[in-house]
Amino acid sequence: MEVMVVDVYILLGLNRKEYLIMKTTKEKGVIEVELISNKKKVRCSNCNKFTDSVHSKLKPIRSVYLDSCGEKVNVIIHKRRFHCYNCNKIFTEEMNLNTKNGSISNKVKIQIRKDLLDYNMTIDKIAAKNHISKYIVRKELEEAASIIPDYQKNLPKVISFDEFKADTKAGKYAFILNDPIHRKVLDILPSRKKERLIQYFTHTENRRSVEYIISDMYKPYLLIQQIMFPHAKYVVDKFHYTRYILQALDKIRIRLQKDDNVKIKMYILAKITM
Numbered sequence: 001m002e003v004m005v006v007d008v009y010i011l012l013g014l015n016r017k018e019y020l021i022m023k024t025t026k027e028k029g030v031i032e033v034e035l036i037s038n039k040k041k042v043r044c045s046n047c048n049k050f051t052d053s054v055h056s057k058l059k060p061i062r063s064v065y066l067d068s069c070g071e072k073v074n075v076i077i078h079k080r081r082f083h084c085y086n087c088n089k090i091f092t093e094e095m096n097l098n099t100k101n102g103s104i105s106n107k108v109k110i111q112i113r114k115d116l117l118d119y120n121m122t123i124d125k126i127a128a129k130n131h132i133s134k135y136i137v138r139k140e141l142e143e144a145a146s147i148i149p150d151y152q153k154n155l156p157k158v159i160s161f162d163e164f165k166a167d168t169k170a171g172k173y174a175f176i177l178n179d180p181i182h183r184k185v186l187d188i189l190p191s192r193k194k195e196r197l198i199q200y201f202t203h204t205e206n207r208r209s210v211e212y213i214i215s216d217m218y219k220p221y222l223l224i225q226q227i228m229f230p231h232a233k234y235v236v237d238k239f240h241y242t243r244y245i246l247q248a249l250d251k252i253r254i255r256l257q258k259d260d261n262v263k264i265k266m267y268i269l270a271k272i273t274m
């Protein structure tokens with residue numbers, strides 16, 4: 001079944017100046033749109049000079065496009081390879097339509113990211129809505145999660161470490177990274193283990209400009225400071241320090257009370273001074 005070509009540009013949000021739709025068909029509920037670039041000359045991917053010398057044509061790539069009125073749409077992209085007069089390089093033209101591996105269009109990729117942010121959407125629902133496999137949705141989720149956020153790359157000059165009981169798969173304590181000056185929680189990690197934290201802070205670009213790390217006396221934190229933040233001072237916060245001293249004093253008091261010799265000496269001492 002042939003579909004009117006005139007409407008397809010508007011329907012798919014494609015610019016007439018950039019793309020030429022060669023054929024549109026609808027088979028078994030799937031709309032397929034075959035297109036090529038409208039550009040006569042392109043910029044070389046190597047030296048950025050224009051060239052109009054077509055070297056060859058690539059095998060067409062089929063990519064899932066945005067759902068249109070509840071119908072699945074595929075774009076079949078015909079790409080050309082160009083020869084650059086200036087640097088002699090042979091390169092494939094960039095059409096800004098599909099992702100690197102080609103199976104989905106850029107617009108679908110953006111739509112998946114938007115859907116992933118929606119709490120009501122499950123992976124199954126996103127896959128069905130966008131006419132793609134669950135595998136693609138999972139891949140997008142992994143890719144989005146692997147992007148290193150700014151707060152991890154650039155830490156403030158003063159940071160503090162703490163933990164809370166969480167019982168995650170990774171351990172019994174979760175790790176909290178804070179900005180104590182601005183009273184902000186920067187991040188929460190499922191584990192406070194040294195290896196995990198080293199891996200985490202490897203992505204911090206300004207480690208050498210962190211000046212203070214405030215924390216308790218948990219030894220791995222001190223090691224993290226020494227290994228990952230060589231210019232920072234390790235500061236034990238008041239609360240943990242006082243508690244530590246009081247616990248130490250208690251231990252001595254209990255030990256002395258158990259010791260009979262000490263009891264007698266204290267008794268004599270008390271008698272003399274009285």
Ligand SMILES: [Zn+2]
Nearest residue numbers: 044047084087
């Ligand atoms: Zn070139």
